[in-house]
Amino acid sequence: MSNVINASVRGKRKSVPAMQVCGVTVLLRGRLLKTAEIFDEYWLERDLLPCPEMLVAELQGEKNKPDFFTFAQRVPDIDPRYSYHYELDNYAVLPITTYEHWFQEQIPATTRRNIRASEKRGIVIRVSEYDDDYVRGIMSIYNETSIRAGRRFWHFGKDFETVKMENGTYAARST
Numbered sequence: 050m051s052n053v054i055n056a057s058v059r060g061k062r063k064s065v066p067a068m069q070v071c072g073v074t075v076l077l078r079g080r081l082l083k084t085a086e087i088f089d090e091y092w093l094e095r096d097l098l099p100c101p102e103m104l105v106a107e108l109q110g111e112k113n114k115p116d117f118f119t120f121a122q123r124v125p126d127i128d129p130r131y132s133y134h135y136e137l138d139n140y141a142v143l144p145i146t147t148y149e150h151w152f153q154e155q156i157p158a159t160t161r162r163n164i165r166a167s168e169k170r171g172i173v174i175r176v177s178e179y180d181d182d183y184v185r186g187i188m189s190i191y192n193e194t195s196i197r198a199g200r201r202f203w204h205f206g207k208d209f210e211t212v213k214m215e216n217g218t219y220a221a222r223s224t
Contacts, residue, residue, distance in 0.1 A: 056088065057215055060203025070107045071099035077115055085115035092219055095123065101131060179220035184213045 054067045054074060066077040067088060074088040085108060087098065101120050108114050122130055124142050129135055145151045152161060177183050191204040191212065
């Protein structure tokens, strides 16, 4: 049941050991202690993810079973659902239902004023299709500088097809 998939690790495509378990792809990492995690877990639809107990039971039956299995409990769930050891992560989250509601009810008047002033200066905010022009826009941001926050920026200098592939994974359900 084990195979290999190409995944982006620190901005570079690498072959990573993986297996299909309970309808999801599980990545395996580490040599001495093997850790398993669901590939792109945060981006998958919550309803399509199997429960951790089911995954652990399936993984225990595998020949190349991992020593650890990590999974995320996503926003808006704030209370731990499972009795496993957990570590907290910080997320800045704002529920948005519609642009109109956000604009009229959730942001302060000064922000609304600044948005209107920017529109008068020619800045346009709109929903854009994921097409070649959009990918070129991403590339122009990536290629502004090779160093960011004092470190080499791993997206700097990537070719068009790589940027398109890496950013278009869930384009059909993204805005």
